[in-house]
Amino acid sequence: MKKKDQNFIKKENQNLIxxxxxxxxxxxxxxxxxxxSMSPTxxxxxxxxxxxxxxxxxxxxxTTGVGRKATFLSLNPDSLVSIGVExxxxxxxxxxxxxxxxxxxTEETEKELREDASSxxxxxxxxxxxxxxxxxxxIHKITGICVGLPxxxxxxxxxxxxxxxxxxxxxxFGQLLKDELNxxxxxxxxxxxxxxxxxxxxxxxxxxxMVVLGFGSGxxxxxxxxxxxxxxxxxxxxxxxxxxxxxxxxxxxxxxxGCLQTYIAEGFLIREASKQADVQDLxxxxxxxxxxxxxxxxxxxxxxxxxxxTINNSVCLNNPDKIILTGSTIERFPSVRDRxxxxxxxxxxxxxxxxxxxxxxxxxxxGVILGAGLLSQRVYINQLNDEKELIKNE
Amino acid sequence: MKKKDQNFIKKENQNLIxxxxxxxxxxxxxxxxxxxSMSPTxxxxxxxxxxxxxxxxxxxxxTTGVGRKATFLSLNPDSLVSIGVExxxxxxxxxxxxxxxxxxxTEETEKELREDASSxxxxxxxxxxxxxxxxxxxIHKITGICVGLPxxxxxxxxxxxxxxxxxxxxxxFGQLLKDELNxxxxxxxxxxxxxxxxxxxxxxxxxxxMVVLGFGSGxxxxxxxxxxxxxxxxxxxxxxxxxxxxxxxxxxxxxxxGCLQTYIAEGFLIREASKQADVQDLxxxxxxxxxxxxxxxxxxxxxxxxxxxTINNSVCLNNPDKIILTGSTIERFPSVRDRxxxxxxxxxxxxxxxxxxxxxxxxxxxGVILGAGLLSQRVYINQLNDEKELIKNE
Numbered sequence: 131m132k133k134k135d136q137n138f139i140k141k142e143n144q145n146l147i148x149x150x151x152x153x154x155x156x157x158x159x160x161x162x163x164x165x166x167s168m169s170p171t172x173x174x175x176x177x178x179x180x181x182x183x184x185x186x187x188x189x190x191x192x193t194t195g196v197g198r199k200a201t202f203l204s205l206n207p208d209s210l211v212s213i214g215v216e217x218x219x220x221x222x223x224x225x226x227x228x229x230x231x232x233x234x235x236t237e238e239t240e241k242e243l244r245e246d247a248s249s250x251x252x253x254x255x256x257x258x259x260x261x262x263x264x265x266x267x268x269i270h271k272i273t274g275i276c277v278g279l280p281x282x283x284x285x286x287x288x289x290x291x292x293x294x295x296x297x298x299x300x301x302x303f304g305q306l307l308k309d310e311l312n313x314x315x316x317x318x319x320x321x322x323x324x325x326x327x328x329x330x331x332x333x334x335x336x337x338x339x340m341v342v343l344g345f346g347s348g349x350x351x352x353x354x355x356x357x358x359x360x361x362x363x364x365x366x367x368x369x370x371x372x373x374x375x376x377x378x379x380x381x382x383x384x385x386x387x388g389c390l391q392t393y394i395a396e397g398f399l400i401r402e403a404s405k406q407a408d409v410q411d412l413x414x415x416x417x418x419x420x421x422x423x424x425x426x427x428x429x430x431x432x433x434x435x436x437x438x439x440t441i442n443n444s445v446c447l448n449n450p451d452k453i454i455l456t457g458s459t460i461e462r463f464p465s466v467r468d469r470x471x472x473x474x475x476x477x478x479x480x481x482x483x484x485x486x487x488x489x490x491x492x493x494x495x496x497g498v499i500l501g502a503g504l505l506s507q508r509v510y511i512n513q514l515n516d517e518k519e520l521i522k523n524e
Numbered sequence: 525m526k527k528k529d530q531n532f533i534k535k536e537n538q539n540l541i542x543x544x545x546x547x548x549x550x551x552x553x554x555x556x557x558x559x560x561s562m563s564p565t566x567x568x569x570x571x572x573x574x575x576x577x578x579x580x581x582x583x584x585x586x587t588t589g590v591g592r593k594a595t596f597l598s599l600n601p602d603s604l605v606s607i608g609v610e611x612x613x614x615x616x617x618x619x620x621x622x623x624x625x626x627x628x629x630t631e632e633t634e635k636e637l638r639e640d641a642s643s644x645x646x647x648x649x650x651x652x653x654x655x656x657x658x659x660x661x662x663i664h665k666i667t668g669i670c671v672g673l674p675x676x677x678x679x680x681x682x683x684x685x686x687x688x689x690x691x692x693x694x695x696x697f698g699q700l701l702k703d704e705l706n707x708x709x710x711x712x713x714x715x716x717x718x719x720x721x722x723x724x725x726x727x728x729x730x731x732x733x734m735v736v737l738g739f740g741s742g743x744x745x746x747x748x749x750x751x752x753x754x755x756x757x758x759x760x761x762x763x764x765x766x767x768x769x770x771x772x773x774x775x776x777x778x779x780x781x782g783c784l785q786t787y788i789a790e791g792f793l794i795r796e797a798s799k800q801a802d803v804q805d806l807x808x809x810x811x812x813x814x815x816x817x818x819x820x821x822x823x824x825x826x827x828x829x830x831x832x833x834t835i836n837n838s839v840c841l842n843n844p845d846k847i848i849l850t851g852s853t854i855e856r857f858p859s860v861r862d863r864x865x866x867x868x869x870x871x872x873x874x875x876x877x878x879x880x881x882x883x884x885x886x887x888x889x890x891g892v893i894l895g896a897g898l899l900s901q902r903v904y905i906n907q908l909n910d911e912k913e914l915i916k917n918e
Binding site: 138139282291292338339351355360361362363364365366367368369370371372373374375376377384385386435436439442443446447448449450451477479480481482485486 | 532533676685686732733745749754755756757758759760761762763764765766767768769770771778779780829830833836837840841842843844845871873874875876879880
């Protein structure tokens with residue numbers, strides 16, 4: 131337990147006001163005070179400091195009816211720019227985002243399998259500086275860069291502990307990137323960033339305990355409590371793919387038998403299917419299943435069963451009010467997605483089945499870079515606060 | 525996200541100071557300020573308000589050496605008394621605790637299977653008033669009563685949603701009890717209360733993310749983050765017993781095939797064993813396994829395997845720094861306990877195996893009533909704060 135001090139409250143309340151201005155674009159100070167249950171004085175003080183650093187701006191508008199002018203607040207979209215990056219087995223994706231989370235520029239490019247960290251850093255540097263030049267981005271507005279990748283990541287040091295998909299182990303990736311770019315750098319697990327974006331961009335803001343499940347080259351889960359990412363002791367929470375669902379099951383890359391991901395993750399399905407046919411990716415298996423080839427039907431049916439089990443197990447352990455499904459399997463194959471939803475309805479433990487809404491992500495492929503960009507901005511703003519606090523204390 | 529206000533900080537900091545005084549019995553204000561990284565003024569203000577309501581007391585002592593008097597603080601053990609209750613299938617356990625969590629009086633008695641809620645309330649009333657009389661407990665010091673039971677409980681309304689072990693469904697147990705006793709009443713899930721006690725009484729206070737796993741008549745898990753119980757949306761988090769580990773497994777009471785608890789929980793093991801021999805409880809199976817009867821050896825071995833899987837799955841999903849094993853299976857059968865620990869060592873996903881310490885609870889059977897008593901006290905103290913705040917705001 132740590133001391134909660136004035137600075138902690140200040141940040142929390144400032145974040146709340148920023149979120150409210152974002153959610154209710156063009157809002158008065160009086161309405162903010164009502165929405166946040168804060169005193170008008172507190173709201174005015176927070177707004178003043180946010181305007182001070184240019185994050186919030188005023189607009190004078192005639193209100194309808196009486197014609198009296200009122201002052202509305204909105205985020206200043208151009209006040210800052212952040213860079214979100216996603217790395218996976220085969221791709222590098224880079225995006226620049228303004229303060230509203232709107233994309234300024236994105237680029238996607240292929241990477242080598244197991245490409246080493248310093249090579250990835252060089253390519254990121256090239257892409258980022260080229261995009262800055264091409265889109266005439268003001269480098270003074272850049273808050274930093276945040277990279278999401280699959281695997282275990284120490285989000286405090288930027289070290290990649292292990293990433294099977296990237297082929298990295300104990301890689302000081304954050305430090306390498308910082309040395310080259312000279313911006314603040316954050317490294318995090320990709321699904322946690324995607325979940326963060328889902329939370330901030332969900333239409334229904336009321337969710338307090340949300341789980342994002344990713345089905346694709348791996349299987350993962352991320353839990354968001356309020357606006358906070360649940361990280362666990364070493365930022366490694368959510369490795370649902372390595373929960374064991376059959377002690378006599380298939381051998382997993384980790385050495386255990388019957389990890390959940392061996393029944394669902396694309397690579398395992400392809401390896402299994404290769405015993406029967408020449409398949410390159412999940413689409414080949416799904417096509418074969420559509421043609422009623424028994425081996426393919428069985429593989430897909432089993433994957434759907436275990437995806438439904440994943441949803442049930444997450445409901446039982448985390449008791450979320452909302453689960454969002456994401457990942458390439460969900461996004462690329464609507465028929466599989468619909469069958470997973472149907473199977474989950476039957477599978478979820480009945481005392482909790484009506485209390486969890488299961489939805490499909492609509493952020494698609496940009497979810498990770500968007501979450502990365504937004505987290506970079508939030509961390510920057512909170513540090514701004516620390517610096518101001520430091521000055522005041524001197 | 526809710527507004528964090530002065531009152532929130534006040535409570536958090538007051539709780540921190542109370543915890544520090546408890547951990548460092550006989551501590552000076554100056555040392556508290558250092559330990560809590562608070563200003564001496566803040567510490568003095570908090571201590572004054574705690575002394576005001578009698579929770580903390582001063583002792584003057586000569587310090588060694590120079591002989592100068594110093595003023596030490598400690599909790600005032602007699603300042604309040606709370607009542608913790610545990611209900612399970614066959615037993616009622618009641619305990620009175622002082623502010624240090626020391627037991628003043630306890631009583632355990634058998635209850636009927638599926639005994640109805642109003643009958644349990646009558647018996648609790650009889651026991652509580654008899655113990656108050658017998659131990660001459662000052663009724664004005666009683667902060668309230670907290671009841672832990674197995675099942676889904678709405679901890680805000682005191683309603684028992686469903687408890688298979690008690691045979692209750694949608695039972696307004698909290699209200700019934702409050703009507704009879706006229707004390708503040710809390711109803712909660714038993715394992716969450718046990719975990720709360722484990723956290724407050726653990727020798728190593730450094731754990732920040734702790735999971736308590738219970739193996740007995742059911743299988744459950746409880747997650748403590750800092751000093752906070754993770755509850756999920758409806759206080760139903762931790763139902764690991766209903767995570768599915770084999771879609772073709774045994775039928776569970778919930779209607780699903782292959783819930784984790786069907787391989788571990790005592791009732792299921794007895795039902796399985798009954799196909800081969802006349803067994804009354806887990807001990808009969810363990811004795812038969814010790815005599816090398818094949819059916820019993822197999823049942824126990826499978827249970828141990830799945831208990832190790834439970835530990836692994838909890839590590840992968842929650843990434844705790846510490847897991848504490850508890851429950852009747854662990855507490856009554858040391859040889860089974862040791863074999864579970866050994867199996868878990870081999871089973872836990874290797875990237876996280878060295879980062880989680882697995883321990884065995886030493887609170888034993890009083891864990892739930894102790895946690896219940898402590899939570900009742902903490903809620904009482906925080907409400908005291910609210911009332912004072914209300915008065916000040918008027």
